[in-house]
Amino acid sequence: MNKLTIVKAENLKAKPDSDHLGFGQYFTDHMLVMDYTEGKGWHDPSIVPYGPIALDPSAMVFHYGQEVFEGMKAYKTAEGQFSLFRPDMNLKRLNISCERMSIPQVDPELLLDGITQLVSLDKDWIPEGEDTSLYIRPFIIATEPCLGVRAAKQYKLLVILSPVGSYYPEGIHPVSIFVEDEYVRAVRGGTGMAKTSGNYASGIRAQEIAKLEGFSQVLWLDGVEKKYIEEVGSMNVFFKIGGEVITPELSGSILAGVTRDSVMTLLRSWGIQVIERKISVAELFEAAREGKLEEAFGTGTAAVISPIGTMKWGEEQIAVAGGQTGEISKKLYDSITGIQKGVLEDPFGWRNIIV
Amino acid sequence: MNKLTIVKAENLKAKPDSDHLGFGQYFTDHMLVMDYTEGKGWHDPSIVPYGPIALDPSAMVFHYGQEVFEGMKAYKTAEGQFSLFRPDMNLKRLNISCERMSIPQVDPELLLDGITQLVSLDKDWIPEGEDTSLYIRPFIIATEPCLGVRAAKQYKLLVILSPVGSYYPEGIHPVSIFVEDEYVRAVRGGTGMAKTSGNYASGIRAQEIAKLEGFSQVLWLDGVEKKYIEEVGSMNVFFKIGGEVITPELSGSILAGVTRDSVMTLLRSWGIQVIERKISVAELFEAAREGKLEEAFGTGTAAVISPIGTMKWGEEQIAVAGGQTGEISKKLYDSITGIQKGVLEDPFGWRNIIV
Ligand SMILES: Cc1ncc(COP(=O)(O)O)c(C=O)c1O
Numbered sequence: 287m288n289k290l291t292i293v294k295a296e297n298l299k300a301k302p303d304s305d306h307l308g309f310g311q312y313f314t315d316h317m318l319v320m321d322y323t324e325g326k327g328w329h330d331p332s333i334v335p336y337g338p339i340a341l342d343p344s345a346m347v348f349h350y351g352q353e354v355f356e357g358m359k360a361y362k363t364a365e366g367q368f369s370l371f372r373p374d375m376n377l378k379r380l381n382i383s384c385e386r387m388s389i390p391q392v393d394p395e396l397l398l399d400g401i402t403q404l405v406s407l408d409k410d411w412i413p414e415g416e417d418t419s420l421y422i423r424p425f426i427i428a429t430e431p432c433l434g435v436r437a438a439k440q441y442k443l444l445v446i447l448s449p450v451g452s453y454y455p456e457g458i459h460p461v462s463i464f465v466e467d468e469y470v471r472a473v474r475g476g477t478g479m480a481k482t483s484g485n486y487a488s489g490i491r492a493q494e495i496a497k498l499e500g501f502s503q504v505l506w507l508d509g510v511e512k513k514y515i516e517e518v519g520s521m522n523v524f525f526k527i528g529g530e531v532i533t534p535e536l537s538g539s540i541l542a543g544v545t546r547d548s549v550m551t552l553l554r555s556w557g558i559q560v561i562e563r564k565i566s567v568a569e570l571f572e573a574a575r576e577g578k579l580e581e582a583f584g585t586g587t588a589a590v591i592s593p594i595g596t597m598k599w600g601e602e603q604i605a606v607a608g609g610q611t612g613e614i615s616k617k618l619y620d621s622i623t624g625i626q627k628g629v630l631e632d633p634f635g636w637r638n639i640i641v
Numbered sequence: 642m643n644k645l646t647i648v649k650a651e652n653l654k655a656k657p658d659s660d661h662l663g664f665g666q667y668f669t670d671h672m673l674v675m676d677y678t679e680g681k682g683w684h685d686p687s688i689v690p691y692g693p694i695a696l697d698p699s700a701m702v703f704h705y706g707q708e709v710f711e712g713m714k715a716y717k718t719a720e721g722q723f724s725l726f727r728p729d730m731n732l733k734r735l736n737i738s739c740e741r742m743s744i745p746q747v748d749p750e751l752l753l754d755g756i757t758q759l760v761s762l763d764k765d766w767i768p769e770g771e772d773t774s775l776y777i778r779p780f781i782i783a784t785e786p787c788l789g790v791r792a793a794k795q796y797k798l799l800v801i802l803s804p805v806g807s808y809y810p811e812g813i814h815p816v817s818i819f820v821e822d823e824y825v826r827a828v829r830g831g832t833g834m835a836k837t838s839g840n841y842a843s844g845i846r847a848q849e850i851a852k853l854e855g856f857s858q859v860l861w862l863d864g865v866e867k868k869y870i871e872e873v874g875s876m877n878v879f880f881k882i883g884g885e886v887i888t889p890e891l892s893g894s895i896l897a898g899v900t901r902d903s904v905m906t907l908l909r910s911w912g913i914q915v916i917e918r919k920i921s922v923a924e925l926f927e928a929a930r931e932g933k934l935e936e937a938f939g940t941g942t943a944a945v946i947s948p949i950g951t952m953k954w955g956e957e958q959i960a961v962a963g964g965q966t967g968e969i970s971k972k973l974y975d976s977i978t979g980i981q982k983g984v985l986e987d988p989f990g991w992r993n994i995i996v
Pocket residue numbers: 357517519520521522541542543544545546585586587588
């Protein structure tokens with residue numbers, strides 16, 4: 287990989303109103319681009335003005351979906367600095383995804399350096415409002431123009447930046463969940479542990495149906511027995527049952543979330559027991575019926591903590607924490623966003639000051 | 642959908658040597674393009690010079706893989722006409738795939754009309770050599786520039802054409818198969834019955850490993866029990882056991898191949914019994930050990946019939962039909978390609994003369 291070149295945009299775009307950012311709708315003035323060619327490796331990293339990319343219609347990504355991506359955020363800290371949250375975890379996971387999808391590995395240090403320079407250049411785009419941040423989306427697509435079904439010999443890596451508001455327009459707020467028992471997101475032996483486009487494509491239909499029925503997100507069960515809980519929407523999921531916090535163990539079809547890891551670390555530092563194990567939806571509903579299900583929440587970069595207010599499985603619907611945001615959900619949300627924004631101590635060295 | 646407009650290429654490309662076409666490496670002078678916008682439907686179909694497409698880097702297809710495609714072929718017949726093979730089946734399947742992937746339906750008649758006009762315009766690209774044809778690749782990608790995980794509101798449909806030689810450089814020739822029991826291509830409740838990019842992405846790694854070990858293709862087992870045979874590579878699969886032909890029943894995770902349907906129809910018309918049912922890899926190997934496995938072959942548009950010469954499952958390797966092309970495999974290949982090329986009668990009305 288040669289030296290990063292920078293071509294600055296001649297005209298800067300008007301910034302969007304930070305009260306109505308939504309998620310992933312606006313993009314900054316620049317992007318990072320880097321190409322891979324077999325025999326040559328990754329080459330010519332450059333920061334260029336944000337704009338369309340031209341691909342041959344036979345580019346393999348359009349046909350066989352060889353793709354990986356990541357999602358992380360940059361925050362403006364209380365002291366006016368800029369920080370990333372545990373970017374090393376995202377870059378490590380990017381390479382895990384690459385391995386599963388037969389995409390060449392990327393040097394994490396060089397990519398982090400590129401991302402840092404990109405965010406610095408577009409730092410005026412980092413919004414300041416509560417619950418806002420700059421979402422960073424690195425992704426790699428197979429660009430070789432060929433219809434053979436095999437790993438491509440050419441790829442393009444891009445990093446784009448989007449100022450975002452809170453993932454849910456209402457902010458931290460309990461959501462309603464539909465337990466999906468027809469469609470499956472991922473199965474062991476498949477690609478569920480990788481962050482690759484096909485996993486999301488396969489979930490869209492179930493998500494649409496759940497929306498139509500008035501639910502916010504889908505709870506995914508394992509593909510083999512359709513019995514064990516895997517994830518909720520595009521988040522990992524946690525349950526507080528009888529004083530103990532349980533999250534599904536990484537099974538091969540679950541994405542290893544950075545927020546999941548952070549939540550487990552925080553809970554343990556607070557003296558709360560966290561258990562990673564298989565948990566069936568039957569066990570969960572049984573606990574709810576017995577009044578032992580104290581809290582439930584999803585975790586992910588986009589929403590950080592997303593409390594679950596109600597869940598429907600077949601004909602049965604349960605309320606969690608009286609439909610309110612639970613105590614632990616709130617404390618986790620405040621702690622993680624506090625560390626991210628630099629208003630709280632950072633005991634685990636998660637905050638990565640970049641500018 | 643409004644009227645098709647045609648913009649002809651000013652400079653026509655040189656045609657490739659028809660002895661070395663390979664598969665999906667060369668593309669013709671034109672392509673069909675049509676856009677979808679929510680509220681407006683599919684609009685502005687046009688045939689334009691083949692060339693790169695420009696997409697916003699946030700186009701949803703790059704992130705969440707909402708995509709479907711088809712694969713069919715045009716042939717030059719003995720009388721110098723041009724024909725398609727059962728295009729109605731491909732267009733029906735395109736819409737089945739669209740439904741699964743939450744992509745808006747396409748009017749099959751209008752699309753067939755567009756494809757016909759495109760092939761007519763580029764008919765000089767239909768190669769004449771034995772085992773050659775013009776491969777037709779319709780595909781639809783989500784183009785809306787947004788990072789929200791949901792169905793897109795904008796799509797682009799394209800049809801590109803590629804003159805192709807035989808799928809395997811050796812022509813019809815028995816291949817070696819590796820029974821994959823770690824990685825999974827698809828699972829019931831997933832997207833295996835749709836022709837969508839993620840299914841192919843998930844298979845690439847297993848295919849690469851099999852190649853390294855000297856095998857040509859992977860035999861996929863069901864995602865739930867890893868016991869029942871589903872497909873081989875990107876083909877459906879048939880076995881002749883004790884005089885009877887067996888193919889895995891459509892389970893929801895198997896693609897309903899047009900060639901599969903044609904093979905069943907032909908075999909039945911020849912008085913050979915064809916059974917669609919679950920078949921386990923254990924049963925198959927048992928039959929081979931007892932000398933009852935007479936033939937095995939894959940079926941698909943690309944290779945038509947691909948005889949299986951050897952299969953390896955765990956430590957056990959079996960030869961099929963003495964490693965030769967079986968009688969039925971050969972007869973099916975000759976019959977289907979004969980109908981396609983117009984050298985044989987077309988009793989089922991499969992040949993679709995277009996020019
Ligand atoms: C499928 C899926 N599960 C879980 C997560 C949570 O991962 P993280 O906490 O790293 O954002 C994500 C990403 O946000 C995801 O896409």
